[in-house]
Amino acid sequence: MDAEKREKLEGKTRYDPTEVEARIFSEWMDAGYFHPDAEGTPEENFSVAIPPPNVTGALHMGHALNGSMQDALVRMNRMRGRNSLWILGTDHAGIATQSVVEKMLRAEGVSRHDLGREEFVKRVWEWREEYGSRIVEQYKRLGASCDYERERFTLDDGYVKAVYRVFKQLYDKGYIYRDNYMVNWDPGSHSAISDLEVENREVEDTLYSIDYPVEGSEQVLTVATVRPETMLADTAVAVNPDDERYGDLIGQYCVLSLVGRRLPIIADEHVDPEFGTGALKITPGHDPNDFEIGRKHGLEEIVVIGPDGRLTDEAGERFAGLTAAEAQEMVVLALREEGVLSAEEPYTHSVPFSHRSGERIEPLISLQWFCRMDELAAPAIEAVENDRVRIAPGQWKRVYLEWMREIRPWCISRQLWWGHRIPVWYCDACEETYVAEDPAAAPERCGACGGELRQEEDVLDTWFSSAIWPFATLGWPEDTPELRAFYPTSFLTTAREILFLWVARMIMTGLEFAGDVPFKDVYVHSVIQARDGRRMSKSLGTGIDPLEEIDVHGADALRFGLLAMSSTQDVRYSDAKVQQGRDLANKLWNAGRLILLNCKFQQNQPLTNARKDQVPAAVGGGMGVSRDDLSLDRVEDRWILSRLERTIASVSEKLDAYDFAHAVQEAYAFFWSELCDWYLEIAKPRLYEGEAEVSANLLWVLERTLALLHPLMPFVTEEVWSYHPSSKGHLAVHPFPRAEESLFDAEAEAEVERGIELTRRLRTWRDLVGVGAKTELAGVVGNGDEPLDFVGRLSRFDIRPPAPEQGSLKPEDILIGDHSRSPVTVATVGPVRIMASLDMDTGQVRSRLEKRREELRSEVVRAEGKLANEKFVARAPAELVEEERTKLERYRAELEELAE
RNA sequence: GGGCGCGUAGCUCAGUGGGAGAGCGCUCGCUUCACACGCGAGAGGUCGCUGGUUCGAAACCAGCCGUGCCCACCA
Numbered sequence: 001m002d003a004e005k006r007e008k009l010e011g012k013t014r015y016d017p018t019e020v021e022a023r024i025f026s027e028w029m030d031a032g033y034f035h036p037d038a039e040g041t042p043e044e045n046f047s048v049a050i051p052p053p054n055v056t057g058a059l060h061m062g063h064a065l066n067g068s069m070q071d072a073l074v075r076m077n078r079m080r081g082r083n084s085l086w087i088l089g090t091d092h093a094g095i096a097t098q099s100v101v102e103k104m105l106r107a108e109g110v111s112r113h114d115l116g117r118e119e120f121v122k123r124v125w126e127w128r129e130e131y132g133s134r135i136v137e138q139y140k141r142l143g144a145s146c147d148y149e150r151e152r153f154t155l156d157d158g159y160v161k162a163v164y165r166v167f168k169q170l171y172d173k174g175y176i177y178r179d180n181y182m183v184n185w186d187p188g189s190h191s192a193i194s195d196l197e198v199e200n201r202e203v204e205d206t207l208y209s210i211d212y213p214v215e216g217s218e219q220v221l222t223v224a225t226v227r228p229e230t231m232l233a234d235t236a237v238a239v240n241p242d243d244e245r246y247g248d249l250i251g252q253y254c255v256l257s258l259v260g261r262r263l264p265i266i267a268d269e270h271v272d273p274e275f276g277t278g279a280l281k282i283t284p285g286h287d288p289n290d291f292e293i294g295r296k297h298g299l300e301e302i303v304v305i306g307p308d309g310r311l312t313d314e315a316g317e318r319f320a321g322l323t324a325a326e327a328q329e330m331v332v333l334a335l336r337e338e339g340v341l342s343a344e345e346p347y348t349h350s351v352p353f354s355h356r357s358g359e360r361i362e363p364l365i366s367l368q369w370f371c372r373m374d375e376l377a378a379p380a381i382e383a384v385e386n387d388r389v390r391i392a393p394g395q396w397k398r399v400y401l402e403w404m405r406e407i408r409p410w411c412i413s414r415q416l417w418w419g420h421r422i423p424v425w426y427c428d429a430c431e432e433t434y435v436a437e438d439p440a441a442a443p444e445r446c447g448a449c450g451g452e453l454r455q456e457e458d459v460l461d462t463w464f465s466s467a468i469w470p471f472a473t474l475g476w477p478e479d480t481p482e483l484r485a486f487y488p489t490s491f492l493t494t495a496r497e498i499l500f501l502w503v504a505r506m507i508m509t510g511l512e513f514a515g516d517v518p519f520k521d522v523y524v525h526s527v528i529q530a531r532d533g534r535r536m537s538k539s540l541g542t543g544i545d546p547l548e549e550i551d552v553h554g555a556d557a558l559r560f561g562l563l564a565m566s567s568t569q570d571v572r573y574s575d576a577k578v579q580q581g582r583d584l585a586n587k588l589w590n591a592g593r594l595i596l597l598n599c600k601f602q603q604n605q606p607l608t609n610a611r612k613d614q615v616p617a618a619v620g621g622g623m624g625v626s627r628d629d630l631s632l633d634r635v636e637d638r639w640i641l642s643r644l645e646r647t648i649a650s651v652s653e654k655l656d657a658y659d660f661a662h663a664v665q666e667a668y669a670f671f672w673s674e675l676c677d678w679y680l681e682i683a684k685p686r687l688y689e690g691e692a693e694v695s696a697n698l699l700w701v702l703e704r705t706l707a708l709l710h711p712l713m714p715f716v717t718e719e720v721w722s723y724h725p726s727s728k729g730h731l732a733v734h735p736f737p738r739a740e741e742s743l744f745d746a747e748a749e750a751e752v753e754r755g756i757e758l759t760r761r762l763r764t765w766r767d768l769v770g771v772g773a774k775t776e777l778a779g780v781v782g783n784g785d786e787p788l789d790f791v792g793r794l795s796r797f798d799i800r801p802p803a804p805e806q807g808s809l810k811p812e813d814i815l816i817g818d819h820s821r822s823p824v825t826v827a828t829v830g831p832v833r834i835m836a837s838l839d840m841d842t843g844q845v846r847s848r849l850e851k852r853r854e855e856l857r858s859e860v861v862r863a864e865g866k867l868a869n870e871k872f873v874a875r876a877p878a879e880l881v882e883e884e885r886t887k888l889e890r891y892r893a894e895l896e897e898l899a900e
Numbered sequence: 901g902g903g904c905g906c907g908u909a910g911c912u913c914a915g916u917g918g919g920a921g922a923g924c925g926c927u928c929g930c931u932u933c934a935c936a937c938g939c940g941a942g943a944g945g946u947c948g949c950u951g952g953u954u955c956g957a958a959a960c961c962a963g964c965c966g967u968g969c970c971c972a973c974c975a
């Protein structure tokens with residue numbers, strides 16, 4: 001290590017992520033590690049498509065968690081030498097982006113209609129140029145190793161081409177069609193939205209009961225409704241066919257007050273006789289159920305509420321022009337006057353709201369484009385049933401399948417300007433319709449009559465383009481090298497709320513257009529809730545900004561924290577876990593300093609080069625510590641090497657199984673407790689003496705630990721690695737460790753663990769009798785019972801066998817140190833007899849001994865009870881019974897020793 | 901209405917048939933030559949409740965209570 005580096009390492013006792021992260025990230029970028037060549041096959045390669053964030057978006061905790069998981073896997077596989085691609089891009093996010101720009105324009109006092117479509121779309125593009133890459137920059141702060149050189153956007157030329165192709169093919173197959181149908185109309189965004197963009201909220205409304213007089217009789221039919229204003233569009237009243245109360249009325253008519261329309265009384269099993277009066281007013285124009293019933297019975301579809309949310313002329317001049325809410329008031333007033341309002345009661349029920357604008361959905365019949373899903377769904381169901389696409393955790397597989405089996409047509413048109421304008425042209429003269437399959441080949445004049453063509457005004461649902469993300473980003477429909485090398489992708493992590501909206505549709509389009517499933521594994525990650533358990537949401541003010549967390553604690557800390565939190569599907573944000581990550585980064589830095597500033601390996605001994613063949617060409621053949629350089633003479637060395645290799649095996653296994661939470665916790669426990677708390681403390685004297693063997697071992701352990709942790713905490717591990725003598729290139733492309741099973745050593749593990757346990761007990765004893773660590777106490781062991789030599793040092797006990805010259809004496813007779821005027825054993829801890837010392841508080845000693853005796857007595861009682869149970873002895877496994885007997889003997893023996 | 905989770909230490913969470921764990925917080929002691937974002941020690945839990953299965957249950961089964969989410973066309 002050169003002097004400058006040494007000085008840096010010596011001087012900084014605290015790891016400072018802000019100083020390190022930007023520098024390291026640009027080193028990775030400059031080296032081009034994240035931009036793989038399009039070579040090899042999808043089976044050999046590793047690829048992931050990022051769930052494309054909205055261009056309007058800012059990085060939130062969901063992105064940060066999702067990104068931490070994807071990056072961990074991409075980095076691990078890249079280090080394993082696989083050609084790894086993390087596909088990056090952004091989504092044009094139709095409604096969201098259009099709203100943002102419209103809001104901006106409104107501040108200038110301009111509406112989009114003032115500008116006109118073309119100019120407005122131009123303004124959106126300008127907005128996107130200026131602000132659209134913000135979230136991509138934020139992914140860099142997280143350390144995400146995406147291919148930033150291949151960044152895609154759903155409105156890129158190539159992408160638009162893919163969208164046209166898909167539309168055309170689905171149209172030609174007859175899956176895409178245009179129809180007058182009931183849609184979820186969002187008065188906020190003035191557009192239809194799909195079922196999946198609707199959320200139901202509990203709302204308290206008033207349930208009105210209205211009497212409809214039956215024609216030619218004194219009888220009335222009472223119906224209940226929360227939306228009396230829609231009665232203006234009623235075209236029937238329905239009762240259950242089996243409802244005896246109304247059997248004779250079926251086929252008759254009642255009269256709609258206010259309008260005077262005759263309404264047929266029809267029978268439909270949808271009507272629940274138990275609810276209200278058992279009679280249901282049917283409004284096919286403004287209620288999805290009524291719409292279905294209306295179509296079934298061939299009822300007239302009257303529309304009284306327009307796309308602007310106001311009553312239309314159809315509603316009659318009393319109501320035309322009013323908003324729905326105003327109309328409701330007027331209608332109620334009028335009904336009350338007529339005396340037909342027989343009841344009003346508060347009523348809580350769930351009501352659809354737009355996920356986009358937050359406004360209450362107005363179900364409307366309108367002319368929209370739809371995509372029939374049954375045919376597309378069938379193979380996508382099969383692919384998941386037979387695990388060609390695996391969905392984890394398992395419960396989501398069933399959720400997916402159930403939804404897919406019930407799938408309904410998808411309304412794909414949106415009344416917006418920002419997005420993929422539907423590639424359909426109409427000829428008004430001869431009513432021909434044209435569909436373009438390529439933006440470059442848009443028709444100009446009608447082929448039949450030569451007339452002017454008019455392009456469809458609507459754009460496609462944003463999710464229509466997201467649905468083809470994994471292959472459209474790789475250049476489909478062209479047969480590109482990227483497509484050949486990276487499709488299908490390897491896996492996908494996603495939030496559960498877009499399982500249907502996005503994941504299911506990708507599987508369907510992948511099978512239909514790209515000839516294969518889009519990914520082999522889907523992992524549905526946790527939802528991170530706010531600290532208090534509420535949802536993280538901007539409107540509630542419960543969001544926590546990942547970038548602020550990165551500013552304060554560093555990206556590695558946030559990544560560690562999020563992964564550690566993610567053990568279950570719903571999890572509260574835990575500052576403590578992020579701090580744990582920050583502390584871990586600091587500890588890595590400092591353990592690195594201890595090892596790297598003190599090891600003498602290089603000076604003393606030439607390195608072998610056995611590892612050279614594992615090092616990818618990009619790194620250059622590195623000289624490093626190899627397996628052959630390790631020293632296995634000492635049991636503590638065999639112990640830490642064994643523990644390291646087992647940790648490597650277990651952590652990699654967990655990462656491969658997407659069990660990030662347990663992977664990070666296990667890596668943490670190994671590094672902090674076993675390596676730092678024990679091994680480094682045990683090894684320090686040898687390290688300070690400059691012993692070559694321990695230096696080689698430590699360099700090996702450090703290298704492999706850093707590499708193992710790199711996918712989880714890329715920055716700090718890369719930084720520490722840069723000081724490692726074996727470091728010839730970046731850790732980002734260093735071989736990921738594979739467990740070296742020849743180093744597993746169960747015996748060494750057991751022996752050292754016994755030593756650790758004994759050390760702990762001695763320390764506890766010392767603490768409890770009030771002797772500080774500065775005072776060395778004396779312990780005597782019988783010949784052959786000597787514990788491992790670190791036990792005495794780390795517990796500050798002078799442990800020795802009875803001196804030979806005092807062979808005839810009992811241990812009690814040995815004089816120890818200056819502190820002992822009273823050479824007697826005061827306690828036995830394992831094999832160690834602790835000698836009395838004046839530093840000991842005799843009262844404490846006595847109470848400590850009594851406490852121990854108490855523990856032992858209760859253990860003896862427990863074990864005796866168990867062994868007295870004949871059924872236990874007879875039916876429990878023999879080794880368990882034997883173990884219980886051994887314990888009992890041990891407890892009894894110790895109790896004997898401690899007897900007063 | 902249907903489905904899926906969750907309920908373990910003060911807090912956030914591990915633990916899925918054989919003596920209750922981690923991190924944080926708390927108490928005590930340490931400026932021990934990597935780290936006070938540190939080191940050592942400790943206190944703290946009838947594992948939601950009630951039954952059942954078992955020699956043995958935090959774990960498996962049933963019911964209940966509490967809590968969160970998803971899906972669903974009862975006005």
